[in-house]
Amino acid sequence: MRLEWIEDILAVLDTGSLARAADRRFVTQSAFTRRIRMIEDSLGATLFDRSRKPIEALPSVRALEPDLRDAAARLVALRAGLGGGVGSAIAFACQHAITATVSPRIVAALTEQDNLSVRVRSGNRDECLMMLLSGEVDFALMYESPAARTAAIPRAFESVLLDTERLVPVCMPALRAAANGPVVPIVSYPAEVFLGRVFALGLAPRLPEGITTLSKAETALTLAAYRYAISGIGVAWLPLSLVQDALDKEELCLLEDILPASELDLVMIWLPEPRQPQVQRIRQGLLDSLYPDAGSKRRPDLLADAVQPVDRTEQG
Template sequence: MDMQWLDDVLALLEEGNMTRAAARRNITQPAFSRRIRSFEGWLGTPVIDRKTNRIDISPALLSNEVEIRALMSRMKELRTKIAHHDAAASTIAISAQHAPVYSTFPDMALRARTAFPQVRFRVRPGNLSDCVALFLRGDTNMLLCYEAEGAMTLQFGPNVVRGKWGNDYLIPVVGGALRYTIRDSGTLPSDTPAIVYPENSSFGALLHKRERPFGTQAHSANPVCETAFSSGIREMVLNGLGVGWLPFSMAYREIETGDLISLANRLGQEPLEVAVYADSKNDMAASLLELWAK
């Protein structure tokens, strides 16, 4: 199969018109039509219904647009890897929760580059369930995540090893104009706006189980926004949209400057571990885990 056929198909999907798609691909409409027919010949089934004055794109092609884009991305990535292969360099793919990507991974990467100057990283951020799925499928060599201290660790096969980068704490913070609503006792009114986590997220499940105020909708009188994206919560809290819970490593600089005020002394905190999982069959992943777990 000619890979340019997929580019043609994507242009057709985006334009919805053979003439516009051909112009976008810088070829004549008849030539473009022939390439689409060649793709249909390779596929073994038509992807467009050719009518007198218009064409209809098949539902099968429309429903698989995301898969086609993913295939093109993987093929371009493979081409780049082969063309620019460096025998001395290793690329480690890491699936990581959004929060540790922001809070801890920069320090981890600096330490890794000191020990292994040629190492490169491909970070795939996401929610914990998505990160675990990527790791299980073998799309990544390592998994970086937060785990509640003392909780059962994630269970994988015998080839997966776990290490701990360090400790952190989930703390409630407030910023912006809401800082001035804190009472002399160090508490906030119960109806203070809150940026909360979904109960089915990792932080949300922990805060809901501990019945932490302002953590989830069930324990907030005035939830104004719900999101599992900790970096987004940080920005909203800084702007005074609501009180929210953040890993201390994401908030300590702003706490030092006074842009954020910690409420941990009154509302408590949740201990966290920064956990790293690695496929032990990958030598570089195993070496990084050993380095990071020291």
């Protein structure tokens, strides 16, 4: 059992309500409900009777309440003791494209701190958020797009805007003439994934008049789209930082003079951590060293209900 799981269960026992428990745990009710269901799925057992209002813990859970409280207290003390000892660890999650481009700089800065080890988890956007909610990672790095911003739910996450990126159209030089249309062969993203939504909402409406696209290959994996573009399959929209080296070597050419590009925001996201000052210090040290202007951009994030049932196909 994770400490975070025990604390979630105890929050429901103490408040008698998923909504009040969610407030105590600094997440939205919908996100907290998903966390409770994830705990139940992981344990293979139902913990609460949801047919009753207010919600009630099953007798087996009530019987274990003293043990849960004792375990929580012991784990908190153990975590605090280990945090003050020799060596510490921090974990973060990031979208796959960010793993290949931004994360090496983050890891290098973190490992410069004495006795700090770093665990990097890679996943799609929703998986990264779920890792945060489950306590598997301390923060997450991901892209957001002004063209495809998700619905706003306050208080679930905190975040800073670290940097901006461009999602740019690129292709093999031999295909440049084809980018003028009227039918442009492209490497597309599935409509349900993040970059697919960016293309549908922010790029497709801005295609030049008279130009249509023909998907020659579809992939949810950004790194695969990069390889398809460099193999001459079609035009692909990729983060500029991912393709800059190929552009410099003239393995790919930039098509911004013909086809639209889109802005991407690189954001760091985390859950409020009133009892993890060490993680806060490490994260703030990272921001101070690599992104000194990020503190001025700090804002309560409005992404909480962006967590949908995890789509294992999304990799962008």
